[in-house]
Amino acid sequence: MNFDDTPQEAAFRAEAKAWIGANAPKQYEDELRQSSLGRVRLEGADILQVAKAWQKKKAEAGWACLHWPREYGGRGASPIERVIWQQEEGPFGKLSGVFIIGHGMCGPTMMAFAAEHHKRKYLPPLASGEKVWCQLFSEPAGGSDVAGLRTRAEKSGDDWIINGQKIWTTGAHYSDYGILLTRTDPNVPKHKGLTMFFLDMKSPGVEVRPIHQANGQSEFNEVYFTDVTIPDSQRLGNVNDGWNVSLTTLMNERMSIGAGVATGFPEIFEFCSGLMLDDGPAIEDRAVRSKLANWAVKASGLKYTSFRAISALSKGERPGPENSIGKLVAGSMIQDVATYALDLQGAAGVLSGPEAELAGKFQAMLLRAPGTRVEGGTDEIMRNIVAERVLGLPGDIRVDKDVPFNQIPTRGRA
Amino acid sequence: MNFDFSDDQKQLRDQARKFLAEKCPPKAVRAVLDGKAPYDRELWKGLAEMGFLGVAIPEQFGGAGAGHLELCVIAEEMGRALAPVPFSSTVYLAAEALLIAGSDAQKSKWLPKIASGEAIGTLALFEGTGNPSAKAVKLSANGGMLNGVKKPVADGAIADFAVVAARSGASGRESDISLFLADLKGGGVEIKELTNLDPTRGQAELAFKNCKAEPLGAAGEGWSILTQVLDRAAVLTAFEQVGGADRALEMGRDYALDRIAFGRPIGSFQAVKHMLADMYVSATLARSNCYYGAWALSTNAGELPEAAAAARISATQAFQHCAKNNIQVHGGMGFTWEFDCHMYYRRANAVALGLGSLSYWEDALIERMRKKNAA
Numbered sequence: 063m064n065f066d067d068t069p070q071e072a073a074f075r076a077e078a079k080a081w082i083g084a085n086a087p088k089q090y091e092d093e094l095r096q097s098s099l100g101r102v103r104l105e106g107a108d109i110l111q112v113a114k115a116w117q118k119k120k121a122e123a124g125w126a127c128l129h130w131p132r133e134y135g136g137r138g139a140s141p142i143e144r145v146i147w148q149q150e151e152g153p154f155g156k157l158s159g160v161f162i163i164g165h166g167m168c169g170p171t172m173m174a175f176a177a178e179h180h181k182r183k184y185l186p187p188l189a190s191g192e193k194v195w196c197q198l199f200s201e202p203a204g205g206s207d208v209a210g211l212r213t214r215a216e217k218s219g220d221d222w223i224i225n226g227q228k229i230w231t232t233g234a235h236y237s238d239y240g241i242l243l244t245r246t247d248p249n250v251p252k253h254k255g256l257t258m259f260f261l262d263m264k265s266p267g268v269e270v271r272p273i274h275q276a277n278g279q280s281e282f283n284e285v286y287f288t289d290v291t292i293p294d295s296q297r298l299g300n301v302n303d304g305w306n307v308s309l310t311t312l313m314n315e316r317m318s319i320g321a322g323v324a325t326g327f328p329e330i331f332e333f334c335s336g337l338m339l340d341d342g343p344a345i346e347d348r349a350v351r352s353k354l355a356n357w358a359v360k361a362s363g364l365k366y367t368s369f370r371a372i373s374a375l376s377k378g379e380r381p382g383p384e385n386s387i388g389k390l391v392a393g394s395m396i397q398d399v400a401t402y403a404l405d406l407q408g409a410a411g412v413l414s415g416p417e418a419e420l421a422g423k424f425q426a427m428l429l430r431a432p433g434t435r436v437e438g439g440t441d442e443i444m445r446n447i448v449a450e451r452v453l454g455l456p457g458d459i460r461v462d463k464d465v466p467f468n469q470i471p472t473r474g475r476a
Numbered sequence: 477m478n479f480d481f482s483d484d485q486k487q488l489r490d491q492a493r494k495f496l497a498e499k500c501p502p503k504a505v506r507a508v509l510d511g512k513a514p515y516d517r518e519l520w521k522g523l524a525e526m527g528f529l530g531v532a533i534p535e536q537f538g539g540a541g542a543g544h545l546e547l548c549v550i551a552e553e554m555g556r557a558l559a560p561v562p563f564s565s566t567v568y569l570a571a572e573a574l575l576i577a578g579s580d581a582q583k584s585k586w587l588p589k590i591a592s593g594e595a596i597g598t599l600a601l602f603e604g605t606g607n608p609s610a611k612a613v614k615l616s617a618n619g620g621m622l623n624g625v626k627k628p629v630a631d632g633a634i635a636d637f638a639v640v641a642a643r644s645g646a647s648g649r650e651s652d653i654s655l656f657l658a659d660l661k662g663g664g665v666e667i668k669e670l671t672n673l674d675p676t677r678g679q680a681e682l683a684f685k686n687c688k689a690e691p692l693g694a695a696g697e698g699w700s701i702l703t704q705v706l707d708r709a710a711v712l713t714a715f716e717q718v719g720g721a722d723r724a725l726e727m728g729r730d731y732a733l734d735r736i737a738f739g740r741p742i743g744s745f746q747a748v749k750h751m752l753a754d755m756y757v758s759a760t761l762a763r764s765n766c767y768y769g770a771w772a773l774s775t776n777a778g779e780l781p782e783a784a785a786a787a788r789i790s791a792t793q794a795f796q797h798c799a800k801n802n803i804q805v806h807g808g809m810g811f812t813w814e815f816d817c818h819m820y821y822r823r824a825n826a827v828a829l830g831l832g833s834l835s836y837w838e839d840a841l842i843e844r845m846r847k848k849n850a851a
């Protein structure tokens with residue numbers, strides 16, 4: 063048992079470190095370090111532009127999507143090299159936020175299902191950040207139950223005509239392309255009538271409407287499709303096999319190990335270390351310590367769980383299922399952390415602007431946290447996954463499993 | 477990075493699991509639970525024969541000279557099987573104290589006997605209600621004579637010797653505390669068995685009356701040695717706790733698959749599934765913290781104090797959480813003497829207290845992190 067790099071890993075780390083040292087946008091380092099859930103902001107700069115510039119620079123030197131094959135814009139790095147890169151990239155990795163969906167989910171899906179000439183055309187600019195991608199799965203009628211989606215794709219010659227609505231599409235407003243899950247056959251049970259495509263978000267008939275989120279920001283959108291044409295060559299996988307294609311996407315989401323999920327622990331520990339309460343420093347208070355200790359062991363537990371997965375990768379093995387707990391643990395933890403940080407601030411915890419403690423860092427975290435427990439699979443869905451896939455417990459009874467899609471009820475109380 | 481046990485260590489774990497499955501089935505644990513014996517003598521002998529008691533004791537002192545990672549994997553299996561033997565007192569506490577602070581003569585006297593199963597050792601630290609604290613040590617040491625009362629002392633009624641924390645000075649500082657080695661079979665100690673939550677591991681009161689004892693380690697170094705011993709024992713105990721947590725989770729999962737209510741396995745109800753998923757989460761977090769503790773323990777890393785506290789907290793929480801919800805999954809059956817659930821519940825809650833309770837370690841962890849941060 064050791065944390066040592068192999069000689070090759072050490073050489074790779076040194077190379078990555080040196081390159082990052084010489085090329086990273088250092089002027090933003092402090093702000094990025096201070097950024098946390100709900101607030102990644104750069105004073106006087108457009109974060110999307112800064113992110114794209116950094117990604118492009120990485121791509122030119124061969125550091126973008128480094129685990130992808132060379133011909134698709136990567137450098138064919140091993141999974142462990144990717145992890146080392148993420149460790150060395152440190153706070154600059156927070157700039158990758160806008161690319162997470164494209165790199166983590168759309169890219170791998172394209173790689174598995176797109177035609178070779180499409181891969182060579184679309185993947186390199188995705189890797190380099192010149193083109194941003196989004197994931198058009200969720201709909202008003204299908205979030206957790208994404209197979210309940212209703213957006214129709216109908217064949218017309220060599221094309222497909224798309225009509226319907228997506229929702230919660232992160233980054234649709236600045237995305238160039240998207241992967242789109244549609245219904246191609248409503249007469250069969252829901253999982254059997256889906257088909258996946260990729261499309262140009264600038265296609266006629268695509269309308270993006272930002273959603274005003276509960277925390278006041280607008281990261282996600284509604285996307286409307288009115289007679290949008292997609293050539294059949296942009297179909298991913300077989301007709302009516304979209305469910306299996308989407309599983310590849312979602313599997314990749316869970317397989318991406320690395321930078322780790324934000325828990326809020328470093329922030330709350332730092333805050334308590336500097337805070338004075340009536341009767342002394344917060345960090346010396348028994349009640350505060352008890353809370354901190356509980357979060358400390360969750361954060362370290364997640365960290366070392368990912369180290370176990372990294373070790374498996376490093377040996378060329380597949381990481382075990384233990385990695386699936388990250389978001390479940392971190393999501394509610396960061397929400398609790400934010401709530402407690404405000405509690406320690408007393409009445410002034412109610413302030414959320416520049417007058418607030420730490421300029422409202424924990425208030426922003428509090429308001430963004432509910433989304434974390436929903437996006438990418440809700441807490442409940444994650445528990446179902448652990449119970450069924452890891453512990454082998456029975457799946458839920460599915461009342462709609464064998465029912466043709468167009469006969470499934472669409473409302474609860476009439 | 478290789479943050480995992482080696483193939484040899486995993487093999488040792490399998491070997492220990494097989495051995496314990498055979499020699500320490502629930503029936504054997506119950507024999508001790510029901511008071512038929514103070515501990516499982518046969519099992520203790522078997523553990524010695526397998527080389528498990530001395531796995532981390534150097535060869536020159538009669539052990540296998542393997543190491544602490546090997547001891548960790550065995551500890552996990554001991555916890556899983558609820559082995560009713562004085563393993564933790566003897567191996568994690570007494571042997572570790574000897575290894576850290578013993579003279580060659582002391583090591584030569586006791587370590588080979590520990591490895592061979594001839595001697596049971598323990599740590600006599602507590603004096604009534606409270607967590608580890610130098611201030612709470614009242615038992616006095618004067619001219620090599622111990623006077624005072626220790627309780628509770630784990631496995632005190634069956635131990636042959638004890639490492640005793642004693643007050644040897646009056647400065648009001650931690651340096652007043654020194655450690656002594658007391659031969660419990662040599663007179664001067666009155667021993668009383670006490671009833672406790674988990675009868676599979678005994679607790680006793682030891683009343684020392686002019687008991688002759690020899691110093692262990694330098695005078696005034698007692699508290700600093702103890703702190704190290706407790707940290708090391710915390711990691712090893714955490715592995716036992718993780719082993720117990722995993723077993724309780726498995727029991728709950730198995731029962732949920734077999735038990736039918738409302739025409740379906742109870743494991744198909746989300747309330748039950750989610751409860752089991754949460755048990756898996758806490759057991760997984762604990763295991764990962766334990767691995768870090770194992771690394772720190774086996775390399776004597778500067779991170780040990782923090783790693784030990786984190787492993788201890790996480791494993792205590794996980795075992796308690798899994799043991800209590802295992803009963804919940806079992807419904808009324810979980811609340812019977814016949815089902816094994818309560819044995820895990822008892823152990824989970826007893827072992828949570830022995831080296832200092834959860835609140836003690838929570839405080840210690842943050843104090844250690846604060847100090848490191850300030851440095």
Ligand SMILES: Cc1cc2nc3c(=O)[nH]c(=O)nc-3n(C[C@H](O)[C@H](O)[C@H](O)COP(=O)(O)OP(=O)(O)OC[C@H]3O[C@@H](n4cnc5c(N)ncnc54)[C@H](O)[C@@H]3O)c2cc1C
Pocket residue numbers: 163196197198199200201202204205206207229230231232233282433434436437438439440441442443446458746
């Ligand atoms: C910030 C954010 C970003 C997002 N980005 C994207 C994106 O880029 N692309 C995209 O396609 N989608 C995106 N989503 C959508 C996200 O995947 C869905 O919101 C999520 O899957 C939940 O679906 P829903 O909102 O329809 O809620 P529902 O599925 O209606 O869930 C409502 C409640 O019911 C519970 N529930 C539902 N089914 C079950 C079940 N079987 N068992 C137990 N409980 C259940 C849920 O846990 C939840 O508590 C995003 C969401 C958020 C919040």
Ligand SMILES: Cc1cc2nc3c(=O)[nH]c(=O)nc-3n(C[C@H](O)[C@H](O)[C@H](O)COP(=O)(O)OP(=O)(O)OC[C@H]3O[C@@H](n4cnc5c(N)ncnc54)[C@H](O)[C@@H]3O)c2cc1C
Pocket residue numbers: 735737738742745746747748804805806807808809811
């Ligand atoms: C101290 C004690 C005193 C009792 N006294 C009496 C008495 O005087 N008279 C009497 O008749 N009975 C008595 N009982 C029995 C008691 O009512 C049952 O134990 C209880 O109803 C649970 O049933 P069960 O034990 O069969 O567990 P099960 O029903 O098998 O439940 C096992 C687990 O599955 C869960 N579960 C079961 N069904 C569902 C579901 N639909 N949804 C979600 N979770 C589910 C349960 O919550 C539990 O966690 C007593 C029990 C105890 C512990």
